[in-house]
Amino acid sequence: MKLNIAVLPGDGIGPEVTAEAVKVLKAIGMAFEHTFNFDYGLVGAAAIKEHNNPLPEETISLCKKADAVLFGAIGDTAYDIDPDAKVRPEQGLLGLRKALGLHTNIRPVIAYDDLLNKSSLKVKQIKDTNILIYRELTGGIYFGERKLSEDGNTASDLCEYHRYEIERIAHAAFKAAQSRKRKLTLVDKANVLESSRLWRRVVLELAKQYPNVTMDFMFVDNAAVELIKNPRQFDVILTENMFGDILSEEASVIVGSIGLLASASRGDKHAMFEPIHGAYPKATNKGIANPIASILSAALLLDHFDLSDEAALVREAVDKSLQLHITTPDLNTRYNNITTSKVGEFIEDFINNPEETNLN
Amino acid sequence: MKLNIAVLPGDGIGPEVTAEAVKVLKAIGMAFEHTFNFDYGLVGAAAIKEHNNPLPEETISLCKKADAVLFGAIGDTAYDIDPDAKVRPEQGLLGLRKALGLHTNIRPVIAYDDLLNKSSLKVKQIKDTNILIYRELTGGIYFGERKLSEDGNTASDLCEYHRYEIERIAHAAFKAAQSRKRKLTLVDKANVLESSRLWRRVVLELAKQYPNVTMDFMFVDNAAVELIKNPRQFDVILTENMFGDILSEEASVIVGSIGLLASASRGDKHAMFEPIHGAYPKATNKGIANPIASILSAALLLDHFDLSDEAALVREAVDKSLQLHITTPDLNTRYNNITTSKVGEFIEDFINNPEETNLN
Ligand SMILES: CC(C)[C@H](C(=O)O)[C@@H](O)C(=O)O
Ligand SMILES: CC(C)[C@H](C(=O)O)[C@@H](O)C(=O)O
Numbered sequence: 001m002k003l004n005i006a007v008l009p010g011d012g013i014g015p016e017v018t019a020e021a022v023k024v025l026k027a028i029g030m031a032f033e034h035t036f037n038f039d040y041g042l043v044g045a046a047a048i049k050e051h052n053n054p055l056p057e058e059t060i061s062l063c064k065k066a067d068a069v070l071f072g073a074i075g076d077t078a079y080d081i082d083p084d085a086k087v088r089p090e091q092g093l094l095g096l097r098k099a100l101g102l103h104t105n106i107r108p109v110i111a112y113d114d115l116l117n118k119s120s121l122k123v124k125q126i127k128d129t130n131i132l133i134y135r136e137l138t139g140g141i142y143f144g145e146r147k148l149s150e151d152g153n154t155a156s157d158l159c160e161y162h163r164y165e166i167e168r169i170a171h172a173a174f175k176a177a178q179s180r181k182r183k184l185t186l187v188d189k190a191n192v193l194e195s196s197r198l199w200r201r202v203v204l205e206l207a208k209q210y211p212n213v214t215m216d217f218m219f220v221d222n223a224a225v226e227l228i229k230n231p232r233q234f235d236v237i238l239t240e241n242m243f244g245d246i247l248s249e250e251a252s253v254i255v256g257s258i259g260l261l262a263s264a265s266r267g268d269k270h271a272m273f274e275p276i277h278g279a280y281p282k283a284t285n286k287g288i289a290n291p292i293a294s295i296l297s298a299a300l301l302l303d304h305f306d307l308s309d310e311a312a313l314v315r316e317a318v319d320k321s322l323q324l325h326i327t328t329p330d331l332n333t334r335y336n337n338i339t340t341s342k343v344g345e346f347i348e349d350f351i352n353n354p355e356e357t358n359l360n
Numbered sequence: 361m362k363l364n365i366a367v368l369p370g371d372g373i374g375p376e377v378t379a380e381a382v383k384v385l386k387a388i389g390m391a392f393e394h395t396f397n398f399d400y401g402l403v404g405a406a407a408i409k410e411h412n413n414p415l416p417e418e419t420i421s422l423c424k425k426a427d428a429v430l431f432g433a434i435g436d437t438a439y440d441i442d443p444d445a446k447v448r449p450e451q452g453l454l455g456l457r458k459a460l461g462l463h464t465n466i467r468p469v470i471a472y473d474d475l476l477n478k479s480s481l482k483v484k485q486i487k488d489t490n491i492l493i494y495r496e497l498t499g500g501i502y503f504g505e506r507k508l509s510e511d512g513n514t515a516s517d518l519c520e521y522h523r524y525e526i527e528r529i530a531h532a533a534f535k536a537a538q539s540r541k542r543k544l545t546l547v548d549k550a551n552v553l554e555s556s557r558l559w560r561r562v563v564l565e566l567a568k569q570y571p572n573v574t575m576d577f578m579f580v581d582n583a584a585v586e587l588i589k590n591p592r593q594f595d596v597i598l599t600e601n602m603f604g605d606i607l608s609e610e611a612s613v614i615v616g617s618i619g620l621l622a623s624a625s626r627g628d629k630h631a632m633f634e635p636i637h638g639a640y641p642k643a644t645n646k647g648i649a650n651p652i653a654s655i656l657s658a659a660l661l662l663d664h665f666d667l668s669d670e671a672a673l674v675r676e677a678v679d680k681s682l683q684l685h686i687t688t689p690d691l692n693t694r695y696n697n698i699t700t701s702k703v704g705e706f707i708e709d710f711i712n713n714p715e716e717t718n719l720n
Contacts, residue, residue, distance in 0.1 A: 083550055083557035083560035083561045088551060090551040094552070120481055120482060120485055120588050120589050121480055121588075122480060122482065125480055141519060141552075141553065146554035148554055148557075148558070152523075152561075153522060153523040153524075154521070154522050154523070154558075155520070155521055155555045155557065156504070156518055156519060156520035156521070156555055157518075157519045157555050158516055158517075159501060159516060159517045159518075159519060160516035161514070161516070162513060162514050163512075163513040163514070164513075189602070189605075190443055191450040192450065192501075192502055193506070194507065194508055194515040195515045195517050196443075197443035197444075197508075197515065198443070198508070198514075200443035201443045201444070201512075220606055221606050221608075221610075222609065222638075224584065224606050224607075224609055224610035225609055225612055225613055225618065228480050228481075228588060228610070228613045229480050229613060242549070245581045246580055246581050246584050246606060247584075248581075249581035249584055249585055252585055253585055253588045253589055258585065278582075
């Protein structure tokens with residue numbers, strides 16, 4: 001297979017972790033005789049630096065021409081603290097999601113057996129957790145009208161949803177549930193929000209088309225508790241943009257490190273793959289950033305093109321690295337000098353030669 | 361002191377837990393020679409049943425005349441699932457917050473030494489956690505304009521904030537921080553929301569008036585993680601309405617049971633005290649509801665009138681009950697027949713006779 005992959009490393013630790021994911025994709029390309037081409041573009045703080053624009057036109061067109069986008073991270077905190085900044089790295093990511101129409105964000109949350117003791121939660125509570133979060137990504141309060149009054153004393157954001165936006169992601173989530181444990185939980189705040197009531201109405205209607213999927217509803221405040229107290233109750237979680245942001249990040253505590261969580265963002269025409277973590281400027285260029293989230297995002301990219309053996313091999317390699325404690329400091333207590341690129345190299349080696357690496 | 365207290369038990373487990381809090385307040389009244397009068401009103405599902413109105417006029421005027429309101433819980437799930445319901449119990453609570461102008465909601469999150477092992481989190485992580493959450497309660501997306509298009513295909517909610525709304529709660533939060541560990545964390549989503557940027561701007565300005573308070577900012581998604589991974593880093597958390605709803609409920613996992621979390625809601629003229637938990641219809645009338653959140657809300661009521669010895673005695677009694685495992689099933693593994701009213705009676709007895717109960 002021939003694939004043109006647009007690579008947007010972003011800023012902070014983005015470039016470091018993305019480099020490892022590219023390494024892994026190259027190894028997969030070699031091993032399975034695929035032609036993967038990589039074209040690089042600027043986004044976020046890196047693009048602001050060069051073009052004073054977090055999302056240059058050329059980056060958008062690069063992504064539009066590509067078969068898939070591999071995204072690193074953005075969010076240099078230099079910009080975080082200043083509410084008056086005119087350009088911010090995040091605009092790059094948000095603009096890209098919109099420009100590519102990436103409405104469906106999928107975030108797997110899996111408790112790895114080898115990492116159970118890394119979690120903040122008690123082992124017996126999290127073992128066997130396997131959740132798939134469907135987060136709507138191009139609607140809601142993220143993209144509604146924003147206003148700041150002229151005197152600067154009033155500010156507002158509009159959370160708006162249209163039926164079709166809910167339907168398309170709900171169909172995807174129900175289908176995913178059908179191939180899993182057949183349970184779907186809609187998380188909303190329907191006791192307060194009109195938009196949440198629309199979500200409930202639409203999802204209740206669609207549910208009739210998926211009679212073999214059990215569905216329930218949960219208020220977002222309660223979901224934030226249940227995710228910690230009893231994560232195993234969940235199979236597929238479906239939710240709107242802001243709630244999905246909060247809950248999927250929260251869910252990283254189950255897994256032990258946010259450096260492990262990958263995501264796929266799908267639209268009708270385009271697809272992008274990115275870690276859910278941010279740019280962690282403090283960790284930049286120290287070799288301590290965990291590349292696994294980025295590498296697992298590459299696995300999701302392979303899945304997207306039905307390259308399931310390839311994706312499986314990447315995951316096997318990742319599992320192996322975790323088993324053998326070949327991991328960055330966020331996870332490791334055993335060895336303390338395993339760098340970002342060491343992890344990538346181990347996984348690359350495993351792919352090149354699964355049998356041998358196994359024996360080490 | 362003479363106090364007129366409006367009691368709104370609400371629905372679900374609300375009446376049961378409120379009855380215990382009233383018991384405790386009566387005991388305090390006797391012990392300290394105060395005159396506490398209790399006047400009852402209907403709200404939520406209970407009021408819908410009688411008046412087809414979750415917040416009857418007479419309930420509002422009862423509360424307005426009272427010195428303080430003791431609120432139980434609302435949210436009979438009979439109404440939850442139906443997005444088309446015209447009247448919902450929640451309207452009672454939200455309407456009351458607005459009618460009484462209760463803009464500042466204060467939610468203490470304290471890890472009790474005797475309950476550390478009840479938490480979903482590892483003991484070493486939560487020990488000594490003591491957080492005070494300041495949640496804005498009458499603004500934001502909870503009270504912004506709601507729209508549903510005529511064809512029913514588009515729904516929206518407006519998240520709007522005015523400078524004065526931010527200032528009044530921020531001052532209260534900074535003052536609270538001054539009498540504690542002098543740290544204030546503003547939680548927002550300033551990388552996306554215009555309203556969050558206004559929060560940052562206003563709070564940054566006010567911070568200059570409180571030079572001895574260290575302040576930092578955290579994005580809400582990150583805060584949802586940090587609250588679990590490292591709760592001890594927080595002293596006072598200040599945030600807007602929706603984020604405060606999610607984070608304060610999430611924080612209950614630290615404490616071991618949401619049945620322990622009390623809250624105070626303050627306005628310029630009125631004050632209301634309520635557990636943060638909901639109506640848990642499934643538990644109604646089984647004697648299993650934990651009355652501690654309601655009893656600790658009564659302690660916050662006493663604090664509000666500077667009755668600090670009285671409040672301290674209530675807390676001592678609560679601590680004692682936890683120490684001796686006189687607790688409802690959500691917390692108890694030792695005895696399994698301790699009912700809601702047994703817990704209230706123990707606390708009442710302790711107040712009547714601290715020395716003796718101590719010896720039991
Ligand atoms: C960087 C930020 C704008 C982004 C979001 O809120 O969507 C991030 O937190 C994420 O979850 O991908
Ligand atoms: C019942 C509901 C409307 C309410 C809220 O969201 O404010 C509750 O969750 C709370 O936190 O007091």
